[in-house]
Amino acid sequence: xxxxxxxxxxxxxxxxxxxxxxxxxxxxxxxxxxxxxxxxxxxxxxxxxxxxxxxxxxxxxxxxxxxxxxxxxxxxxxxxxxxxxxxxxxxxxxxxxxxxxxxxxxxxxxxxxxxxxxxxxxxxxxxxxxxxxxxxxxxxxxxxxxxxxxxxxxxxxxxxxxxxxxxxxxxxxxxxxxxxxxxxxxxxxxxxxxxx
Numbered sequence: 308x309x310x311x312x313x314x315x316x317x318x319x320x321x322x323x324x325x326x327x328x329x330x331x332x333x334x335x336x337x338x339x340x341x342x343x344x345x346x347x348x349x350x351x352x353x354x355x356x357x358x359x360x361x362x363x364x365x366x367x368x369x370x371x372x373x374x375x376x377x378x379x380x381x382x383x384x385x386x387x388x389x390x391x392x393x394x395x396x397x398x399x400x401x402x403x404x405x406x407x408x409x410x411x412x413x414x415x416x417x418x419x420x421x422x423x424x425x426x427x428x429x430x431x432x433x434x435x436x437x438x439x440x441x442x443x444x445x446x447x448x449x450x451x452x453x454x455x456x457x458x459x460x461x462x463x464x465x466x467x468x469x470x471x472x473x474x475x476x477x478x479x480x481x482x483x484x485x486x487x488x489x490x491x492x493x494x495x496x497x498x499x500x501x502x503x
Contacts (some may be wrong), residue, residue, distance in 0.1 A: 338376035341403035347393020362473040
């Protein structure tokens with residue numbers, strides 16, 4: 308969801324600069340703020356005891372993250388970390404809920420965002436359970452290309468590690484599979500960047 312920055316600030320939002328790798332919130336913390344990225348990138352993930360991460364979402368300019376626990380007065384289900392220097396606005400939960408409950412258009416936009424995310428999670432779960440590494444990677448690339456509305460080719464800005472974290476694969480498997488896909492002309496790799 309994207310709320311006009313002027314509206315956010317008029318309701319009490321504070322925009323803050325975050326450094327790369329700075330944690331915005333941890334898994335199991337109480338949800339107290341609505342977050343929206345002005346500029347930058349954030350990942351939300353879960354990690355197991357061995358430190359292996361599973362990405363729950365990647366968010367960029369104009370996107371919000373972490374809203375569901377605000378609505379249900381719950382805790383964050385994942386940790387959110389800044390991927391590159393970013394400016395992020397945060398609005399206290401009470402102010403966000405007041406804004407949403409008094410604006411029918413905003414309610415619909417929030418519902419639409421939640422529906423898109425649920426749909427994406429279902430597709431991702433299906434890919435992880437039922438498909439090969441190549442199909443998992445292709446599904447990730449297709450979703451990114453659709454999200455950035457690139458008609459022809461898109462430069463994928465993510466590292467092999469991020470792709471691995473998002474698809475549930477090992478980074479070595481991602482590297483090997485992308486190399487095979489390049490030989491089969493399914494992707495291009497220029498200066499270590501994947502073009503799809």
